[in-house]
Amino acid sequence: MPIRLSAILFLLTLQACSATPWVKPYERAHLADPIMNFERNPVSSNYLHHVYDAREGARGAGVATGGGCGCN
Amino acid sequence: MYYSRPVTRSCYALLLLLLFTAFQSHAEVLPEDRADVLYHRFSGGGVTISGPSILVRKKFNEKVSATVNHYVDNVSSASIDVITTASPYTENRKENSISVNFLEDKTLMSMGYTRSIENDFDASTLSLNLSQTLFGELTTFSMGYAEGDNIVGRRGDANFKENANTRSYRLSLSQIITKDLLMVLAFETMTDQGFLNNPYRSVRYLNNLVPIGYSYQPEVYPNTRTSHAIALRARYYLPYRAALSGGYRLFTDTWGINAHTFELGYTLPFRKDWLFDFSYRFYTQDKADFYSDLFQTADEFIFLARDKELSTFTSQTLGAGVSLEFKKNGTGLIKRGTLNFNYDLILFDYEDFRDLTVNATPGTEPLYSFNAGVIRLFLSIWY
Numbered sequence: 001m002p003i004r005l006s007a008i009l010f011l012l013t014l015q016a017c018s019a020t021p022w023v024k025p026y027e028r029a030h031l032a033d034p035i036m037n038f039e040r041n042p043v044s045s046n047y048l049h050h051v052y053d054a055r056e057g058a059r060g061a062g063v064a065t066g067g068g069c070g071c072n
Numbered sequence: 073m074y075y076s077r078p079v080t081r082s083c084y085a086l087l088l089l090l091l092f093t094a095f096q097s098h099a100e101v102l103p104e105d106r107a108d109v110l111y112h113r114f115s116g117g118g119v120t121i122s123g124p125s126i127l128v129r130k131k132f133n134e135k136v137s138a139t140v141n142h143y144v145d146n147v148s149s150a151s152i153d154v155i156t157t158a159s160p161y162t163e164n165r166k167e168n169s170i171s172v173n174f175l176e177d178k179t180l181m182s183m184g185y186t187r188s189i190e191n192d193f194d195a196s197t198l199s200l201n202l203s204q205t206l207f208g209e210l211t212t213f214s215m216g217y218a219e220g221d222n223i224v225g226r227r228g229d230a231n232f233k234e235n236a237n238t239r240s241y242r243l244s245l246s247q248i249i250t251k252d253l254l255m256v257l258a259f260e261t262m263t264d265q266g267f268l269n270n271p272y273r274s275v276r277y278l279n280n281l282v283p284i285g286y287s288y289q290p291e292v293y294p295n296t297r298t299s300h301a302i303a304l305r306a307r308y309y310l311p312y313r314a315a316l317s318g319g320y321r322l323f324t325d326t327w328g329i330n331a332h333t334f335e336l337g338y339t340l341p342f343r344k345d346w347l348f349d350f351s352y353r354f355y356t357q358d359k360a361d362f363y364s365d366l367f368q369t370a371d372e373f374i375f376l377a378r379d380k381e382l383s384t385f386t387s388q389t390l391g392a393g394v395s396l397e398f399k400k401n402g403t404g405l406i407k408r409g410t411l412n413f414n415y416d417l418i419l420f421d422y423e424d425f426r427d428l429t430v431n432a433t434p435g436t437e438p439l440y441s442f443n444a445g446v447i448r449l450f451l452s453i454w455y
Contacts, residue, residue: 021207021208021209021210021248022210023210023248023250023251025208025209027251028248028251030251030252030309031248031251031252031254031309033309033313033315035309035313035314035315035339035341035347036254036307036309036315038254038256038305038307038317041108041412041450041452042108042127043108043110043125043127043141043450044108044110044412044414044448044450047110047112047125047143047448048416048446048448051114051418051446052355054381055381055387055420056331056355056357056381056387057323057325057327057329057331057357057360057381057382058299058301058321058323058329058331058333058355058357059262059299059301059323060240060242060260060261060262060299060300060301060323061242061258061259061260061301061302061303061321061323062258062301062303062321
């Protein structure tokens with residue numbers, strides 16, 4: 001029962017988020033500004049991610065997908 | 073049983089109802105129609121890679137859009153690996169991709185296919201992505217899957233043909249924190265299976281029977297690899313219309329590589345039409361378990377590598393960019409456009425990869441380092 005109660009409480013919390021977002025749509029002018037875009041120019045940022053992927057051991061959790069051995 | 077079944081059923085019904093309504097989303101939107109023509113150039117460490125990339129994205133109606141991309145790498149390589157164990161070469165890589173976005177009942181789905189062809193490597197990648205906004209559009213949840221099939225060849229050896237398969241599983245959560253702060257949490261697991269070596273690279277081992285003191289043998293990699301990466305990125309709107317960004321990524325894999333990436337960025341509009349970007353990136357990684365700059369004997373271990381990409385090293389990137397917007401609020405075919413130039417200087421410093429162009433007692437050669445310049449010049453049109 002405590003688990004079910006916790007689940008209901010958790011979902012009620014989510015409901016609260018759904019019903020009254022703490023940042024109202026009319027307060028999102030700054031967030032809608034293109035300078036706040038994480039990937040403002042996909043073709044350009046994809047290329048830079050490829051540059052790193054080909055020269056570093058780490059990969060993933062970025063934006064690049066696609067092929068090529070990158071072994072040059 | 074402590075509770076009666078109807079109560080239990082009611083609980084489940086309530087849970088389902090809450091779950092359903094909590095995840096009621098608001099409408100997603102299709103990406104904007106745009107076209108980009110980019111010239112890219114990487115130059116450093118004896119390697120020059122340049123070429124165009126052209127991207128076109130078009131909506132067919134309110135529910136379907138498509139993106140196509142054509143990308144070319146023209147490679148001229150005399151890198152440290154090439155000049156110490158092989159001959160300089162030139163080659164060409166072409167990559168074409170298409171993706172289709174479907175907007176259906178508040179869910180945005182994307183399917184993509186990419187094909188990359190060069191004379192010794194053929195890669196096909198299929199990707200699927202699903203994203204949905206939740207909680208009054210404060211949250212965007214995305215998940216994706218990609219599968220790549222690679223055929224590995226070797227120049228000058230028509231009989232050499234190996235296969236490798238890559239799978240990737242991605243999850244990301246984008247969250248509005250305040251009216252000025254956005255955060256994204258991303259997680260990706262990748263698995264590889266097959267021939268994962270670079271077919272041209274060799275390891276060196278001590279050999280007193282030759283004057284130089286060492287000899288070479290081909291690398292041997294494991295034929296499986298699993299990696300995990302988790303990244304947290306944030307973007308903050310400053311009081312005077314500028315944006316500050318920061319990010320951190322933690323990476324780990326079954327080859328023993330652990331890496332950390334830190335990113336900082338600053339975007340500053342200037343007057344009506346100009347936009348400046350400044351960035352700094354710091355990357356550091358540990359070597360793979362089977363990496364060594366100099367093995368003690370031939371076949372010292374089952375797996376052997378001397379790829380500098382698997383060594384212990386750091387890289388730092390200093391970036392700057394400028395963008396000029398034109399035909400703002402334009403009418404007719406073109407709504408607006410930007411002309412953009414970005415330059416990134418990358419400094420690579422290796423901690424256990426030595427420069428074999430210098431003659432010295434094996435294992436005492438200077439550590440290798442190089443700088444690279446990356447140019448991105450592109451025109452973007454929204455229509």
